[in-house]
Amino acid sequence: MKTDKKESKSVKIIPLGGLDKIGMNITAIEYEDTIVVVDCGIAFPEGDMLGIDKVIPDVSYLVKNKEKVKGFVITHGHEDHIGALPYILPQLNVPVYATRLTMGLIEHKLKEANLIRKTRRKVVKQGGYVVLGDMRVEFIKTNHSIAGASALAIYTPAGVILHTGDFKVDYTPLFGEPIDLQRLSIIGKKGVLAVLSDSTNALRPGFTPSETKVAKTFDTLFAEHKKRRIIVATFASNVDRVQQLINTAHKYGRKVILQGRSMETVIEIATDLGYVKIPDKTLISVNDMNRYPDEQLVFITTGSQGEEMAALSRMADGTHRKVRIKPNDTIILSSNPIPGNEKAVSRIINELTEKGATVIFQDTHVSGHACQEELKLIYSLLKPRYAIPVHGEYRHRAAAAGLARELGIPDERVMLIQSGDVLELSEEEGKVTGKVTAREVFVDGLGIGDVGNIVIRDRQNLSENGIIVVTLSLEKGTNNLLAGPDIISRGFVYVRESGELMQELRAVAMEAVKRCEKKNYREWGKIKGEIRDALDEFLWKKIKRKPVIIPIIMEV
């Protein structure tokens, strides 16, 4: 029989992001006076978030409960898991815990934001743990598309919460150990209250292939393209893959040139921390490239997602300062387009092909996320009481929930929650008992949160139809027209070739002003409204467009 004490204990799981789409991962685990926060990531803006650079979470719930928050525990060093730290730490100065490479990447960010001295940091080894208030957090080795990725076992008085982080099961990783399945099994055997699991690939059957497969492809390609210059684009953060490329280059007697700011930065950090080992005299500067024939060079570059400012884009469109694409180039895209980037990647492939280069993008990448069989394996080892699929769009999480049910977890203990939900779990019961703020905060330039949905809607209107500004001067205290109405537009039509239309607009505005005089309108709001409506109606009738119209009245 269960004791009363055990029955009364419950823990709260509060995702502040990451559940509405992929990105912006941050989840609070709360037990009485202890809150531990897993990850603190950004999201990349959606196509309709015009002008927005990054999206960060709203952590007002954490700020309100500042004294409870014991620290951030970070699963791995990808932007969607660490990128918001520089924005959040000034609001919430708590320690950060992570494995070595993850911490190296975080520290680089903190230095740039001038936060390094103010932030307490502790590197945790895989297999080790930290005690945070009433909780203990153990870091467990997993595999992912970045080194140092960990699952977190969070031991709370109400039970163990196992957060998988982003993971795959790679039995034969290129470097280091496979995921620690034995440790996960032992934790599972002792009893796991809930698993929060990566759902990214939950719609894909089977197993994600090992990184070893990509290594084999590289070797084949280097052997086949011996007489050519090779350029490989991949994610800078996939340090194992970059290491493998360096090894392959070395094997085939090629020098390596790193291109792109993040590639250079990340590989420098990874090398300093011992994650990447570069054979002597293999790495050369781009300035020395002319000292070697093409067939002795490999470029490893950023831009595999078609990012406009990245090194590969500049090579493709001919604006790279040092590197010109030649028909003798073989370009390997070692990544799949992230949803939304398909067109940008196609554009680059077209540009490179037009310059005569050979572009290869098949079998040159494997995913870093677990497919269905891997998810089944992890659930079977952990046998959690509750399954909480995270890290995915709804359809991915729904697919993961389906797998959990197939494995015998009853429906009422498979939880498809939303960002902001306060999910309270005990052995007996799991339910959403509250709701906290879980907004997206937009970062635009240095501005944080000063651009919101209304501003974005304005930008959308401006982007589709442009703007018309109507100015007029009225005599103080009267509605006598002194000057104007004048009309200026941007993003509307070619003014030079639309002189007639602009004339008509002026006439329409003038009529509206005259109507206001007749009606003896004094209120500017009314006069502006009259002008706006008149132009709006005229333009819709005439050319079926709805530009933003701003009447401006100056009183002199």
Added chain:
Amino acid sequence: MKTDKKESKSVKIIPLGGLDKIGMNITAIEYEDTIVVVDCGIAFPEGDMLGIDKVIPDVSYLVKNKEKVKGFVITHGHEDHIGALPYILPQLNVPVYATRLTMGLIEHKLKEANLIRKTRRKVVKQGGYVVLGDMRVEFIKTNHSIAGASALAIYTPAGVILHTGDFKVDYTPLFGEPIDLQRLSIIGKKGVLAVLSDSTNALRPGFTPSETKVAKTFDTLFAEHKKRRIIVATFASNVDRVQQLINTAHKYGRKVILQGRSMETVIEIATDLGYVKIPDKTLISVNDMNRYPDEQLVFITTGSQGEEMAALSRMADGTHRKVRIKPNDTIILSSNPIPGNEKAVSRIINELTEKGATVIFQDTHVSGHACQEELKLIYSLLKPRYAIPVHGEYRHRAAAAGLARELGIPDERVMLIQSGDVLELSEEEGKVTGKVTAREVFVDGLGIGDVGNIVIRDRQNLSENGIIVVTLSLEKGTNNLLAGPDIISRGFVYVRESGELMQELRAVAMEAVKRCEKKNYREWGKIKGEIRDALDEFLWKKIKRKPVIIPIIMEV
């Protein structure tokens, strides 16, 4: 030995669009005083063509040579092949030739544009031909994702040009005949000067599966989901697939409801012309849906590409007037996302899944375009002297060119040309001998061509950072400030919460005006420049943003 006469004859192939990306297909074939134009399509705007509705070709070359143009010959009824006719025919009133369904779709457009009476039209049977000036154009049956698709054999005094149109080889089409391989072989045996071939799938190995495969999937799904309401989204123009869905519905005792304007229009046209046969009492109005239980209904709807205003989108986001998604719904997406639409399709799948529906999108679609083995087959039957891959991005056309070379066509007779190139071909030689205008003309609302690259660039600036308008009044003939500077913004920041920033902006503008007074600037251009530069610099330093800044001076 060849005769002198033959040696001197050459024909010009002038693509006015369709070669820089997929869409806007239009190609002129010119021999002395005869020009025949193949297709007249639109392109859908790229993501960065803000506010643009459609893109149409610039036909000024054809207008300039009006008296030579004998007509448009149309391969099939897709938008990227017929969509520009209503815009082009007013500039170039020549006859249009097409097969029956294609003509039905064209006539629908011409009616809407009030051009039906002015346009000469002639329906051509597959196997039949028309004589146009010095040329004869034969329409040859092919398979594609729309009924009535034809390849065109254009007999010119300089040789036969074979334009494949969009095609695949379907040995077992659901309805009608397979592609007329025998006729193509005979034409090939007699000698083909050039093949213009569909390159869309030239990067894909193997054969595109038959439409029959989709029909089998439908049957299986209808059998498995007997107790559920079924909603299928597909392309309205794929009338064979819609026919098959109607047949399957009939077999399983279901009523069919068509949803979406283009679905209703196209199926009405196709039914009138005998392309679609609907069993008695199978089609019902959406208003009668409540008279039948869910398991006796099938909706066939538009919106398979996630188009925002289409019926499926409205069902998914809960704004459809009649249809509410229920957990008992099975939704079949019978199409693949066209590049660029991936995110929109994902959004819809998420929304439908959140409403509890089951969404199926695997094995429910086959492409309408030929893969590598089909292209090899067609080249092998036609054995053309010149291979001119068309209809594809550069990388697709380059892949098709590779296939042509593999089949033994020498490098100098495989032509990767650009829109606007004048390609002159004779038995002896093929080369680009000139260049004509081949611009993209933007359609925005009712405006055609009044929005160009400068306007688009303005819209991009506006969309990313918004706009700041600075107004001031100066005394006539002096630079004495009478009123202002005032500042109004749109799409810039939340004005209410950024009061301080707006104050600072006003102060910066005021200082700039004072500097102008001191420097005794009279020219408004200089004063405006001073204000713009001051605000620009201030904002970049302060928040790293670059809004569009418009200073407006009123003289009173």
